[in-house]
Amino acid sequence: MPAIQINIATFPSSDAFASNPDMLKAPVDMIKSADGHKASFYGIQVEDNKKGYFVSVWESHDHHRKLVESPNYASIIEKLKPTISGQFERNFINISHDPLPALSSPAVEIVTFTLKSGSSAEQLTPLMEELGKGLDTATGAHPPCAWGQSVEDKNKVLLIVGWDTVEAHWEAVKEGTGLHATIVKIKDVADLSIGHSHVKKHEG
Template identity: 60%
Template sequence: MPAIQIASFPASDAFLEALASDPEKIKAPLTGLLAAKGHTGSFFGLQVENGKTVYFVSVWESLEAHQAFTKDPNYGELIEKIKPAAAGPMERHHIDIKADAGTALASPATEFVVFTLKAGGTADKLVPLLEELGKGLDIAAGAHAPCVWGQCVEDKTKFLLIVGWDTVAAHWEAVKEGTDLHKTVGKILAVTDLSIAHSLLKQG
């Protein structure tokens, strides 16, 4: 089953300067990753909302393929090359997905949502609601279907959703009050807390 790693971290001044002046420099450290067995794509970008959080997403044929890469000498070299880009700790999540994530990640704007189960909330309650949400998002105006989502491998209380859009504004228009999607999100908020962010990703 395909898997995604979503990493985020506060950007260093050096990273922000490189991104503004010559984004191609940022791709250079990724050479070892691009050649890794089972790796099918990488994307990176800044969070739209704060302009300081970096998102780095790598797509794999399976979770096992990524885990195998972490034991490769190239992995340690990659981490050392990435360190100067970070001004703080890196948060990483893995999810297994059932659809191709390439469309959502290559869209003009990409939405990232983290759902965290509330006390009393369970995966059994949430999963049908996420299925309902996903179906609605895939036919929403301005969306780039399919969206992808899954339960976090490291923390079973978290679920992650990735959606591609024409623009950030298209997302907010699709889920505004009075829409069916808004109603579905309301039901989800009964069992989870959620955080939403967007990025204009570039392919690594």
């Protein structure tokens, strides 16, 4: 399929959003008809209910940029404000396969890899390819996983993996597995920030 982009936003959630993630439905209702928008998902992090996720799938970065530049964008931001208690951290990644199986799975793993000082994307890329192949064949996974370098910050690579359960993920990468060995190599060049969420697809 043609290259598409995923916009992954992580944000400190308000108490109201932590109690009722469906608060995000109203602003996403305003996004769903935007040209190039394919799907949106939102939820609370399993490990920390003060952290929220909003993931949207677009045909291209330019389609999202047109939304940001539209007259309706200010209204969308106003509707978003009650759901957050701080700054959005937003990253676009380019991928070349369908991200919906992973995003539609019961448990979604979201990982940010940040290059260490002195390391390069050229070092990390083959390790990510190795990791992706292992994840796509892991027990309990919902392949394909989706990963790519951040458009906004070239020192970051983001990964989305679908699982049957959070526990299935930890079982697949436990010490002694091939995936664990790959992750050890990745940690030599990048720091990892891992979270999980039972994200909900926006329907409307």
